[in-house]
Amino acid sequence: MTLKVIVVGAGIGGCSAALFLDKIGLDVKLYEAYPSSRDSVLGGGIGLASNGTSTLVLVSRELADDIYSRGHKAAYYEMRDCDGAILGNFAAGREGRYGDYGTVLIRRWDVHDAILREIDRKGLSIAYRKRVVAIEEHKDHVSVSFDDGTTDEADLIVGADGIHSVVRRYVAPSAKEKFSGLVGVGGFIDTKAFDSALVEQLFPSSTPALSSKGAIMTFGPLGFFGLAPNNDKPRDNGGSWMWWSTFEAPERDRDEWRKFNHEESIKELLRRHEKWHEPIPELLTKIDTSQVVPNYDLVGIDKYHTRRIVLLGDAAHTMPPHSGQGISQAVEDAACLAIVLRPFASSDSSDKLDGEQLEMAFKEYQSRRKPRVDAILTAAGKTGDQKREKTAWECFVRKWMMKLLMVLMPERMMDKVYRCQYSPEMFQ
Numbered sequence: 001m002t003l004k005v006i007v008v009g010a011g012i013g014g015c016s017a018a019l020f021l022d023k024i025g026l027d028v029k030l031y032e033a034y035p036s037s038r039d040s041v042l043g044g045g046i047g048l049a050s051n052g053t054s055t056l057v058l059v060s061r062e063l064a065d066d067i068y069s070r071g072h073k074a075a076y077y078e079m080r081d082c083d084g085a086i087l088g089n090f091a092a093g094r095e096g097r098y099g100d101y102g103t104v105l106i107r108r109w110d111v112h113d114a115i116l117r118e119i120d121r122k123g124l125s126i127a128y129r130k131r132v133v134a135i136e137e138h139k140d141h142v143s144v145s146f147d148d149g150t151t152d153e154a155d156l157i158v159g160a161d162g163i164h165s166v167v168r169r170y171v172a173p174s175a176k177e178k179f180s181g182l183v184g185v186g187g188f189i190d191t192k193a194f195d196s197a198l199v200e201q202l203f204p205s206s207t208p209a210l211s212s213k214g215a216i217m218t219f220g221p222l223g224f225f226g227l228a229p230n231n232d233k234p235r236d237n238g239g240s241w242m243w244w245s246t247f248e249a250p251e252r253d254r255d256e257w258r259k260f261n262h263e264e265s266i267k268e269l270l271r272r273h274e275k276w277h278e279p280i281p282e283l284l285t286k287i288d289t290s291q292v293v294p295n296y297d298l299v300g301i302d303k304y305h306t307r308r309i310v311l312l313g314d315a316a317h318t319m320p321p322h323s324g325q326g327i328s329q330a331v332e333d334a335a336c337l338a339i340v341l342r343p344f345a346s347s348d349s350s351d352k353l354d355g356e357q358l359e360m361a362f363k364e365y366q367s368r369r370k371p372r373v374d375a376i377l378t379a380a381g382k383t384g385d386q387k388r389e390k391t392a393w394e395c396f397v398r399k400w401m402m403k404l405l406m407v408l409m410p411e412r413m414m415d416k417v418y419r420c421q422y423s424p425e426m427f428q
């Protein structure tokens, strides 16, 4: 008997879980609340770090190559002060040092689309318009109920249903989403919006591919602004760029966030960045769409699992966008889960399966994953604090701290984050 798994949520985390669990031979069913793949494939520009793509290659090289070819390869990020002065470079996770795949700046849409293609190639399917509203855990199985009145059963559930996870309410009821006080606004802009001489000045074509500038990240008293190509053809017709800003904002409810629409957010950005270095102010007058993403932290999560239910990705540990690790950590979770569940994949052992054995495997998963995730979250919290409003004195201190840090901090200090944690033998 093959172990049957229900994965709740077909975002990037849920799809990665399905691919890794399928790889070790489990019988996986994916359920997604969105009505179709067209509706679910969304989002702004993101950084996909080398550890994420180097983990996905363990599913298939075709998948990793597909993602890697769609993004802009980033060896370092250029840090600037709002007057345009360059403060230094920060290692992004370059190709070569971390294997075949370095960090890329890419549309979230492209990553999700590439993963959905791999789901198709592997013959897996996703049941859409299936919002899980309740789950029940029994001694020998688990069940889910959907908002259309139907139900399904399995040996275990993987909750990959994002920050506002329904599965987490069952697994860790005391964990809460807390607004961080920061909001991200971002989107894309066509290369045509830039003067070609400016593009050449920002990202010189003479720069060798292996040491390519990933993004320009600018800090000032009223927040942060990032600008980067989102593929390797920023100079071509049809090329596009991703931009994003992070700043402090008061808490709003969902309806109020919806009212903070494109016009409102651009007005706010112009107020904050109008005196910053070019091309930021000019670019803001040309942007016609943007996405607003309030940043939530997950607080009070002390466990990722029960006996037969386990959390993964943003449902377990919501990564703020400035971590640059949202997708990579979800993908690492998926790989790790497959490794700890591998002993249950053979038909002999699944006959003897009970909840206690599964719980041991989930404990192992948590003990491997949580310390790494928590360390990345702590570092991301510090990065986020640099994007909050600062007095002139605080800006002065930050500027010199950054300059110093980027001179003194060797690239190897980021090895722990960017290096792939897994290898093919771990799945055998």
Ligand SMILES: Cc1cc2nc3c(=O)[nH]c(=O)nc-3n(C[C@H](O)[C@H](O)[C@H](O)COP(=O)(O)OP(=O)(O)OC[C@H]3O[C@@H](n4cnc5c(N)ncnc54)[C@H](O)[C@@H]3O)c2cc1C
Binding pocket: 008, 009, 010, 011, 012, 013, 014, 031, 032, 033, 034, 040, 042, 043, 044, 045, 046, 047, 108, 130, 131, 132, 133, 160, 161, 162, 163, 164, 165, 166, 293, 312, 313, 314, 315, 319, 320, 321, 326, 327, 330
């Ligand atoms: C629309 C969207 C846009 C994003 N944009 C960015 C971005 O611009 N930059 C960035 O850094 N990160 C972004 N992220 C976050 C980033 O994609 C995640 O950190 C990373 O992919 C790990 O996510 P996940 O798969 O764990 O959760 P998610 O990506 O949140 O996926 C969860 C999935 O579960 C589904 N779901 C939720 N509840 C239920 C339910 N009850 N029943 C069934 N299905 C359910 C959701 O519809 C969703 O498809 C975005 C996420 C989303 C959903």
